[in-house]
Amino acid sequence: MAEAAKIELFVKASDDGESVGNCPFCQRLFMILWLKGVNFTLTTVDMKRAPEVLKDLAPGSQPPFLIYNGEVRTDTNKIEEFLEETLAPPQYPKLCCRYKESNTAGDDIFHKFSAYIKNPNPGLNDMLEKKFLKSLMKLDQYLLTPLPHELDQNPDSSQSTRHYLDGNALSLADLNCILYCLTKYLDKAYKEDVFHLTCPKDKEILLAYHSVAKYLNK
Template identity: 70%
Template sequence: MINQPVMSVFYQASVDAESVGNCPFCQRLFMILWLKGANFTLTTVDMRRAPDVLKALAPGSQPPFLLFNDEVKTDTNKIEEFLEEKLAPPEYTKLCCRYKESNGAGEDIFRKFSGYIKNPNPGLNDMLEKKFLSTLVKLNMFLETPLPHELDQNPNITESSRLYLDGDTLTLADCNLLPKLNIVKVVCKQYRDFAIPPELKGLTRYLNNAYKQDEFRYTCPNDSEILIAYQSVAKYLNK
């Protein structure tokens, strides 16, 4: 048995300074380690009162950061690459995607969502909503299009039935996208009374499957935590 690395994840704390806060990068890291089956400790950090030892560990950094044995990592993308390399089969689950297209799926959603939700002008709302909706439609098309391995199994299928972005198991791409989609869902409902249209069957199926997975469901912050994080930037429209 290989010696298990000692890992600690420092995670942005909620308003109560104890539970997990609204941070899609922190959630992404939490999901990766859980899916890999790694042993790690999770420490929530209230950055308003960050202990000196943390400031010394990662000066000027915001969570998440990872302490791997005695090594400090602070960049989320680099942490992901590092963990995929260090926590490899057969001891740990491989999480990288089979298809490079899966990594970029939905990458424009969060930017268009931000423009839509931060807009204070009712006259611009319809145009911004259409731009945002077009990114959801694009992701939906990706999720409904069969992947090569599905076509190998059945060349006649016209619509994918896969559970997640890259197939039937959660991957690094899902760990990146799902925390953002959860924020989108909560904030759009509150500020625009907007829900993901059920006609987007691929996207609806994807989210329904994801919320059944402990690694996603139990790493999501409370909805109230997300709304508190957005109350200073999201705008209600008084039509």
């Protein structure tokens, strides 16, 4: 049996520097490694203290970044691709989607949410809110629509019974949007250790958006 890889993931620390901070990109990689079932070390980086670890390991970069068998990787998208290719079946589960439509069902939610919550212009608020709600409705509709394999099992089905975007197991597509989505969807996600145990504390999320949210006077 091949020797296990030595993996260390660096993520942003919370405001108090003691736990995981609010960073969707950090949590996404945290969840990928968790779902792969691989042994890894998680290191939180306190960004307020100009940590030496950044200067020594990844100059010019910010978390998340990964050290895999001594090699530093700093591009989040490339890290994800690397992990999916390297930690592959049969030893590790495949996280990519069965259906290509699952990849795009909620892929714009974070962008629309950020534009809405950070908008400083009252004149654009209604438009941005509608765009954000439209993205949520698009996701909701996809979750309610039976997938092909569900219709194969029950051709008369009018509503999906699956838990997540691509089936009953979490996939890479789910990691894009379970941080921002719908009640029924999130209720299932919170029952998954991989989600609620990688989440920052509520106060970290509120603190992060309090600093960027724009309060509009109508």
